[in-house]
Amino acid sequence: MAAPQTKPQPAEVPPHPPRKSNVVDNFKTLSGFEGRELELGKAVNVVLRTLSNTAGYAHEINDALVKMHLNAMQFAKDQGLIDEWIEHDLKTMRPINERVGNIIRKTGQKEIALVGLFDRTACHFQLALENEAEEGVRRWKEPFGYVLEQARRIGQFDLTVEEIHEQFVKPRLYGYARDMGVEIRVSDIGEDGWISCELVG
Structure with missing residues (x-):
């Protein structure tokens, strides 16, 4: 007998103090x-x-976050479990991505997909420290190469940034977008180390 499905509950986040809310506060210099x-x-x-x-x-x-990603990806590669690792990640993120998809369907604003993937989530901007945004497109500097260069010298990893991008980054982004109900195009890594993701259609 299958275990009963439980409905995910929203996280309880303590409210932050209200922002400037009255005329007097508008004249104050508040942080x-x-x-x-x-x-x-x-x-x-x-x-x-x-x-x-x-x-x-x-x-x-972003050093610790980069290393944890590299460690997990190297393990998946060594064990021949890249596909399983990707599917586990997509499954973990599916409740969030499907929620974003519902918002997109209700509003008709596909741009919300890029906001969800890049602008709103600390999972992205804590990892990729350099980002650019314009309507329909997000760009970021590939975040793994710097640490990977140091770690490869002492034999910690044998991954390459191209391998990471093709086998780990692209499949996850395409999977997230699919769960949101939108289509995207993810570029290769440019000579300058930058990557772009754009809405299609």
Whole structure:
């Protein structure tokens, strides 16, 4: 007998303090972090500690996230499980992507797909530190090459950025878009290291 399906519940996120909400506040110089100074201080401390870490190489603020991705992708490659890894990722993200798809169908705004894939999600902008956006297109600098270059020298990984892009990045983006009900086109990595994703149709 199959286990009963449970409906996903929205995450409970504590509300942030309201933004400027009245005439007086509009004349104040507020940061938007009032009441969250401790949280901001911790975040800045992590950034400074990361950027100060030059052991082996100068670390960027996405270093840990890049390494975790590389570790997972290398494992999938070594075990011959790339397809299974991709499908697991798509399954994990499906509830979110289908929710975005529902919003797109209700509003008719396909641009929401790109907002969901790139602008709104920390999963993207914490990984890819350089991003550009215009209507219908998003561009970003390939994020794995810098750490991969350092790690390959000591034998941690044998992946290439092209391999990552073709076997891991493209299939996931196309799968996300499919679950949202939109069609996209993802470019190859340019000579400048930049990638683009555009809406089709």
